[in-house]
Amino acid sequence: MQASMITNFPSRITMVGAGNVATHLALAFAEKGYIIQQVYSRTEQSARVLAEKTGASHTTDLGNLVSDSGLFILSVSDQALEEIIEKSSFGASLVVHTSGSMPMKVFRDKVINYGVLYPLQTFSKDRKVDFSTLPLCIEANTPANLEVLNHMCSLLSQKVVFMNSRKRLNLHLAAVIACNFSNHLYSLAEKVLKENNLSFDLLHPLITETAEKAVQYGPTQVQTGPAVRKDIKVIEKHIELLSFSPELQTIYDLLSKSISTNQE
Amino acid sequence: MQASMITNFPSRITMVGAGNVATHLALAFAEKGYIIQQVYSRTEQSARVLAEKTGASHTTDLGNLVSDSGLFILSVSDQALEEIIEKSSFGASLVVHTSGSMPMKVFRDKVINYGVLYPLQTFSKDRKVDFSTLPLCIEANTPANLEVLNHMCSLLSQKVVFMNSRKRLNLHLAAVIACNFSNHLYSLAEKVLKENNLSFDLLHPLITETAEKAVQYGPTQVQTGPAVRKDIKVIEKHIELLSFSPELQTIYDLLSKSISTNQE
Numbered sequence: 001m002q003a004s005m006i007t008n009f010p011s012r013i014t015m016v017g018a019g020n021v022a023t024h025l026a027l028a029f030a031e032k033g034y035i036i037q038q039v040y041s042r043t044e045q046s047a048r049v050l051a052e053k054t055g056a057s058h059t060t061d062l063g064n065l066v067s068d069s070g071l072f073i074l075s076v077s078d079q080a081l082e083e084i085i086e087k088s089s090f091g092a093s094l095v096v097h098t099s100g101s102m103p104m105k106v107f108r109d110k111v112i113n114y115g116v117l118y119p120l121q122t123f124s125k126d127r128k129v130d131f132s133t134l135p136l137c138i139e140a141n142t143p144a145n146l147e148v149l150n151h152m153c154s155l156l157s158q159k160v161v162f163m164n165s166r167k168r169l170n171l172h173l174a175a176v177i178a179c180n181f182s183n184h185l186y187s188l189a190e191k192v193l194k195e196n197n198l199s200f201d202l203l204h205p206l207i208t209e210t211a212e213k214a215v216q217y218g219p220t221q222v223q224t225g226p227a228v229r230k231d232i233k234v235i236e237k238h239i240e241l242l243s244f245s246p247e248l249q250t251i252y253d254l255l256s257k258s259i260s261t262n263q264e
Numbered sequence: 265m266q267a268s269m270i271t272n273f274p275s276r277i278t279m280v281g282a283g284n285v286a287t288h289l290a291l292a293f294a295e296k297g298y299i300i301q302q303v304y305s306r307t308e309q310s311a312r313v314l315a316e317k318t319g320a321s322h323t324t325d326l327g328n329l330v331s332d333s334g335l336f337i338l339s340v341s342d343q344a345l346e347e348i349i350e351k352s353s354f355g356a357s358l359v360v361h362t363s364g365s366m367p368m369k370v371f372r373d374k375v376i377n378y379g380v381l382y383p384l385q386t387f388s389k390d391r392k393v394d395f396s397t398l399p400l401c402i403e404a405n406t407p408a409n410l411e412v413l414n415h416m417c418s419l420l421s422q423k424v425v426f427m428n429s430r431k432r433l434n435l436h437l438a439a440v441i442a443c444n445f446s447n448h449l450y451s452l453a454e455k456v457l458k459e460n461n462l463s464f465d466l467l468h469p470l471i472t473e474t475a476e477k478a479v480q481y482g483p484t485q486v487q488t489g490p491a492v493r494k495d496i497k498v499i500e501k502h503i504e505l506l507s508f509s510p511e512l513q514t515i516y517d518l519l520s521k522s523i524s525t526n527q528e
Binding site: 077078079101120121122124127130133134135161166167169170171172173174175176177178179180181182183184185186187188189190192193195196197198200202203204205206207208209210211212213214215217218219220222223224225226227228229231233234237238241242247248250251252254255258259261262 | 433478489511519526
């Protein structure tokens with residue numbers, strides 16, 4: 001029966017890790033009525049801060065993990081993940097990690113019930129995140145575990161997506177290109193402005209509008225600038241202005257060529 | 265006297281060019297009570313469309329430009345600009361161009377009163393632009409002309425900035441790096457997603473949030489991702505996934521190295 005199935009879904013969650021992703025996930029689940037039972041972090045201070053925010057207990061000792069949380073969310077660096085899986089015992093509880101780049105099979109032969117919950121967003125500690133439109137990419141080792149994850153994640157977001165590890169890794173790669181790299185280009189632009197005693201503030205409306213247009217119309221349709229117009233004169237002027245940084249010249253040249261050829 | 269000075273400010277504007285920048289500027293000035301007197305474009309259809317939107321007459325013949333507009337706004341490609349200046353006679357009217365990359369001196373010895381009005385934004389024909397926070401970078405050949413431009417532009421935007429041609433060119437360069445290049449990275453990310461049958465929609469929240477965070481906190485402070493963490497394992501996985509495109513591999517490698525070294 002539907003009702004009794006739902007009562008078997010986890011109501012208590014333990015957070016392993018207390019960084020940005022862990023914090024936002026814990027707060028989002030707590031808001032939906034889940035009990036955050038315990039927070040683990042290597043650093044006592046981080047564990048305590050998140051525990052206080054969510055009414056959980058906290059520990060810095062993997063040996064002290066509670067055994068009766070229905071869900072353990074491992075939200076730690078890729079480097080730490082394997083060691084934590086190795087050192088902890090989760091019994092029959094469902095255990096997920098939140099990494100874009102680690103395959104689900106990292107749990108294999110070490111955990112009984114497992115999966116992945118990858119929220120595709122960039123989290124900052126003090127910035128509120130709207131989970132409702134956030135893609136939550138999930139994967140699990142059994143249909144039953146997938147159903148549990150789907151049920152819980154659907155409470156947070158309208159955009160729960162089933163995705164295998166390979167697709168997730170590619171999605172993570174696309175996110176790095178679209179977002180980490182774009183952000184770095186903002187930094188490089190800031191460098192050019194600083195060289196000329198100009199404020200980065202000037203670019204704010206343009207940066208926001210560029211992102212919004214790409215989202216609304218698709219980036220290829222709205223590409224503008226000298227490279228797509230093949231405006232060699234402007235490109236040459238720009239490369240000359242960048243003579244203070246050979247690295248920036250190389251990046252400018254490479255991306256301009258990439259724009260020209262991709263739009264053909 | 266202040267009052268009589270203001271009555272000498274132009275009330276009639278002629279648009280030379282009818283593209284996106286011309287359209288949005290003309291509509292913004294018309295909204296503030298300026299009369300758009302005439303629209304010139306090489307193509308009759310473009311001239312007519314903007315003329316109809318603004319209640320102006322239109323022409324495709326530079327010889328037919330009205331002589332009594334107080335302000336001529338030349339909003340055409342860099343390539344066309346010099347030819348238009350050469351072929352037209354503007355009398356004592358104030359003439360400005362809207363290019364980020366053309367120096368003001370393009371008018372020298374050919375026009376009496378001139379300047380530049382460079383709106384730092386990416387314009388699309390059917391997308392409403394909020395001028396009120398838009399940087400309008402202005403420059404003029406005399407203090408009196410600068411005062412006229414400043415008065416008119418201040419009606420449109422709270423962010424009128426006096427800027428010489430060299431700074432404007434550098435600002436344009438920074439805009440290309442921050443926006444044209446970012447948008448291209450969105451396209452490259454879309455390519456990666458397509459290769460894996462994943463929808464670009466998944467990246468929408470992340471793209472918007474990345475832009476907003478950079479604007480709010482400054483891009484260098486909020487840089488995330490494998491390159492800034494120097495997470496070689498993930499970087500290697502990503503480069504392997506990109507083996508379908510050597511160009512993308514080169515871009516990934518170059519930008520990752522640039523992130524790593526710039527954050528040191």
